[in-house]
Amino acid sequence: MAQPVTQEQLIQDPHPIYAKLREDAPVSPMQMMTFSGRGWVVTGYAEAREAFTHPALSRDGNKYFGALDTGLDERVRAAMNHHMLNSDPPDHTRLRRMVVKVFTARRIAALAPRITEIATELLDAVKPGEPVDIIDAFGFPLPIRVICELLGIPSRDQDAFREWSNVIVAGAFAGDKLPVAAKAMTDYIHELLARKRTNPADDLLSDLIAVRDEGDALTEDELTSMVFLLLIAGHETTVNLIGNGLYLLLTHPDQLDRLRADRDLVPSAIEEVLRYEGPLRSALPRFATADLELGGVTISHGDIVMISPLAANRDSDRFDDAETFDVGRGHTQHVAFGHGLHFCLGAPLARLEGKIALELILERFGTLELATELDQLVWRPSGLMRGLAALPVSVTLAASR
Numbered sequence: 001m002a003q004p005v006t007q008e009q010l011i012q013d014p015h016p017i018y019a020k021l022r023e024d025a026p027v028s029p030m031q032m033m034t035f036s037g038r039g040w041v042v043t044g045y046a047e048a049r050e051a052f053t054h055p056a057l058s059r060d061g062n063k064y065f066g067a068l069d070t071g072l073d074e075r076v077r078a079a080m081n082h083h084m085l086n087s088d089p090p091d092h093t094r095l096r097r098m099v100v101k102v103f104t105a106r107r108i109a110a111l112a113p114r115i116t117e118i119a120t121e122l123l124d125a126v127k128p129g130e131p132v133d134i135i136d137a138f139g140f141p142l143p144i145r146v147i148c149e150l151l152g153i154p155s156r157d158q159d160a161f162r163e164w165s166n167v168i169v170a171g172a173f174a175g176d177k178l179p180v181a182a183k184a185m186t187d188y189i190h191e192l193l194a195r196k197r198t199n200p201a202d203d204l205l206s207d208l209i210a211v212r213d214e215g216d217a218l219t220e221d222e223l224t225s226m227v228f229l230l231l232i233a234g235h236e237t238t239v240n241l242i243g244n245g246l247y248l249l250l251t252h253p254d255q256l257d258r259l260r261a262d263r264d265l266v267p268s269a270i271e272e273v274l275r276y277e278g279p280l281r282s283a284l285p286r287f288a289t290a291d292l293e294l295g296g297v298t299i300s301h302g303d304i305v306m307i308s309p310l311a312a313n314r315d316s317d318r319f320d321d322a323e324t325f326d327v328g329r330g331h332t333q334h335v336a337f338g339h340g341l342h343f344c345l346g347a348p349l350a351r352l353e354g355k356i357a358l359e360l361i362l363e364r365f366g367t368l369e370l371a372t373e374l375d376q377l378v379w380r381p382s383g384l385m386r387g388l389a390a391l392p393v394s395v396t397l398a399a400s401r
């Protein structure tokens with residue numbers, strides 16, 4: 001059997017490794033950083049879809065997280081882990097139903113003017129002619145401000161969130177910082193919930209406190225975990241959608257020109273960014289609750305399975321010219337937002353933010369160029385995310401401005 005792939009190998013340049021794995025075995029052994037048992041990585045598209053919906057692959061973190069050595073205190077772990085992405089039906093069904101009641105399509109669509117306002121304000125601060133890290137100046141602050149405002153988190157606390165969330169997403173790569181950040185963030189959420197209980201406002205947090213399902217409210221751990229999930233899922237990924245999107249356009253100038261010539265292609269370009277260099281290298285771990293067959297291998301009860309949307313989305317059995325970045329490709333049923341029960345709840349918000357961000361950048365800047373050498377770009381160390389640590393660019397304003 002081939003040597004298991006390690007997480008470290010996959011950070012800087014995952015695609016050639018994934019391509020080789022996919023060709024050799026679309027379900028291959030993988031060495032996990034925080035799990036001593038057997039791990040697998042799924043790189044084929046068909047196998048990824050099958051794994052996302054396999055009844056013997058559980059996402060119930062509370063039953064199985066004991067197997068992962070995250071070094072977290074029990075109370076902090078409970079306040080972070082009781083959310084829908086960590087549960088199977090019927091808990092998952094109940095938790096998702098309760099959020100869907102308040103996280104409605106109307107509420108998301110109504111955010112468009114405010115997203116445009118925040119994005120415009122951030123871009124106003126970008127000075128033409130001087131190199132700027134567009135992720136720091138725009139890619140990060142936009143989604144964090146949007147999700148914080150949606151939830152009702154005061155703007156003065158948003159920098160702290162950015163810091164905690166960065167550490168938490170780095171996971172095992174963050175070492176000792178992880179338990180400290182996780183505790184700080186859950187303590188903060190507890191305090192915020194207490195304040196919203198006495199002073200409800202017109203925000204998602206207040207609505208989540210009030211929401212009932214067959215008479216039942218969310219428990220305190222479910223509430224803190226839900227906020228935790230929405231905050232982390234709600235911005236870390238979208239940062240990478242914006243960052244990876246700009247990186248792809250900068251490194252594919254023909255596609256950037258095409259988009260400038262036909263702005264109607266923006267939604268299709270967003271889908272292609274999601275497919276070609278999506279924000280998540282890996283979905284969350286699945287735990288095998290029984291022996292099962294997947295992609296020609298036997299996965300045993302107790303093994304952990306990591307599904308890679310990044311790899312699956314480049315499967316040439318599913319996508320013509322899978323290795324070509326083509327902004328006109330359109331919607332392709334990529335699995336960047338997952339598939340099945342846990343399909344991303346925030347996909348409409350992420351698409352809206354991505355579209356507004358890209359449209360405003362195209363409209364405002366006449367030129368957009370990389371202000372560093374390609375080989376100087378560093379990808380953030382994370383077991384799950386695929387995103388650049390920084391993206392220095394230089395811009396000039398469009399003639400119309």
Ligand code: HEM
Nearest residue numbers: 084085233234237238241283284337338342344345346350
């Ligand atoms: C481009 C941006 C985004 C990407 C690529 C993305 C991707 C994903 C993926 C792959 C999953 C499934 C994970 C799994 O099955 O292991 C997921 C689930 C989820 N996402 Fe997103 N996401 C994005 C943005 C957002 C935003 C903006 C929010 C919320 C405001 C959000 C909230 C969620 C939630 C709550 C779940 C769990 C759903 C469930 O368990 O039923 N995501 N996302």
